[in-house]
Amino acid sequence: MARLIVKSPYIKCGTGQSAGGYLKYIATRERVEIIPDDRPPTQNQEQLIVKLVKDFPDAKELMEYEDYLSHPTKATASALITLTLEENWDRVQGMEGYAKYIALRPRAERLGEHGLFGDDDAVDLAAVADELDHYTGNVWTHIISLHREDAERLGYDHADAWRTLLRTHRNDIASAMKIPPEDFRWYAAFHDEGNHPHVHMMAWSAKPNQNNHKIIRAFFTAEESFGSVTLDTMEKLCGDKSKSDLYVSNFKNNYAQMKLDGPKTYGKVFEDDGENVWIWKEVEQMLRKYKDSFLE
Numbered sequence: 001m002a003r004l005i006v007k008s009p010y011i012k013c014g015t016g017q018s019a020g021g022y023l024k025y026i027a028t029r030e031r032v033e034i035i036p037d038d039r040p041p042t043q044n045q046e047q048l049i050v051k052l053v054k055d056f057p058d059a060k061e062l063m064e065y066e067d068y069l070s071h072p073t074k075a076t077a078s079a080l081i082t083l084t085l086e087e088n089w090d091r092v093q094g095m096e097g098y099a100k101y102i103a104l105r106p107r108a109e110r111l112g113e114h115g116l117f118g119d120d121d122a123v124d125l126a127a128v129a130d131e132l133d134h135y136t137g138n139v140w141t142h143i144i145s146l147h148r149e150d151a152e153r154l155g156y157d158h159a160d161a162w163r164t165l166l167r168t169h170r171n172d173i174a175s176a177m178k179i180p181p182e183d184f185r186w187y188a189a190f191h192d193e194g195n196h197p198h199v200h201m202m203a204w205s206a207k208p209n210q211n212n213h214k215i216i217r218a219f220f221t222a223e224e225s226f227g228s229v230t231l232d233t234m235e236k237l238c239g240d241k242s243k244s245d246l247y248v249s250n251f252k253n254n255y256a257q258m259k260l261d262g263p264k265t266y267g268k269v270f271e272d273d274g275e276n277v278w279i280w281k282e283v284e285q286m287l288r289k290y291k292d293s294f295l296e
Contacts, residue, residue, distance in 0.1 A: 005063055005145040005196075008290075009087050011138070019139040020129035023202060027114040027125055027189050041068075041077035049077060052084045056091075059084045063145060063196055079195065086200070087143060117163045118187040119170065128187060137208020138293050140177065145198035159190035162199045176286070178212050178269065179205045211254045214238060216269065216287065217294045218246050219277065224295070229277045231255075 011019045041049075049068070053059050064080040116123045132139060151157040156165070166173075166188055174184035188201040205213075218237040222229040234255070238248040248254055261268035268280050269287070279287055287294075 003063070003147060003150065005061075005143075007058075007062075007087050007143045007145075009089075009141050009143075011089065011141060019135065019141075019202065019204075020131075020133035023116070023129050023132055023187065024125065027116040027187075039074050041072055041074050045074065045077040045081065048081055052081065056084055056088050058087070062087075063147065067195060076195075079193075083143070083145075083196075083198070087141075089141065115159065115189040116187050117159065117189070118185075119167065123187060132202075132204075135204065135208070137204060139202055139204040142201040142203065143198055144201065145196045148195045148197060151197045157192060157197055159192075162188065162190050166199075166201060173203065176283075177203065177205075178216070179203075180210070183207050183210065211248045211250075212258055212269070213294065214246050214248050215251070215255055215258060219270070219279070220291055220294050221246070230275055231272055231277050232275075234277060 059065055059080070062080065062083060064076065064083050068076040068080045114123070114125050116125055116128070146154070146156060155161050166186070170184065170186060171181045173186070174181045177184075183206040184203065185206055186201060186203040188199050190199045191197065215234065215238060218234045219229055221237060222233045226233065235251050237243070237246050238251040241247050255270070258269045259271065269283055270277055271280050272278070
């Protein structure tokens with residue numbers, strides 16, 4: 001069975017950070033040819049990996065980390081460093097020891113050409129980057145990776161296959177992210193390199209302050225304050241006009257939609273007994289993983 005690795009960090013825009021630079025990076029970064037080389041990693045690589053694993057413990061979950069431990073070479077070290085930095089783009093740019101490494105990564109001047117794709121075939125890289133530079137919500141930077149042998153066996157070793165797959169399931173992804181399909185924005189780029197070809201997918205909502213996000217924020221706010229959540233507490237939080245990050249003009253109707261699992265809803269999020277509210281078990285793990293993004 002193929003082992004698919006999905007990582008979903010995000011960039012919080014509007015606080016001095018922008019996702020435009022990341023978009024340009026994934027769209028134009030040159031493919032890195034991994035030349036078979038059994039020479040051990042350099043001292044600089046070893047030191048950087050120690051720092052990366054300390055700063056970003058999730059790096060240990062990467063397939064590249066497993067490869068590096070089982071076969072430490074210059075090539076496996078480079079692959080691990082690259083993907084770890086890409087997964088933590090928003091944080092590493094301002095951290096000593098990382099910004100210079102990113103700046104010196106090889107990338108191609110494509111003379112207007114790039115590897116970006118989305119709902120449409122023609123993507124204006126400059127226009128999308130400018131949109132993200134002025135965006136104020138969260139931008140999710142999904143990274144989907146396969147082992148080389150699995151990618152070749154299943155036919156996901158080229159951009160066309162990933163483009164078809166992501167376009168086919170874009171509404172499913174939007175639903176999982178609790179974004180109405182009409183507000184879902186996404187672009188992706190395929191990186192065919194090393195032992196783990198992967199696709200970078202950036203996704204965000206055209207309306208970052210949509211009501212369903214505010215209601216989820218109200219749930220976590222109530223939980224943080226009281227330990228448990230009641231429907232009355234959520235309604236009061238969302239009814240306070242002085243708090244624009246929580247206010248929902250028609251809370252009852254929007255909340256009711258978030259208890260339904262159907263094609264014309266945002267997707268089921270909550271269950272309740274008429275008084276107490278809890279997260280539907282099918283989405284609880286994902287929402288709790290990104291709890292901080294709703295509370296920020």
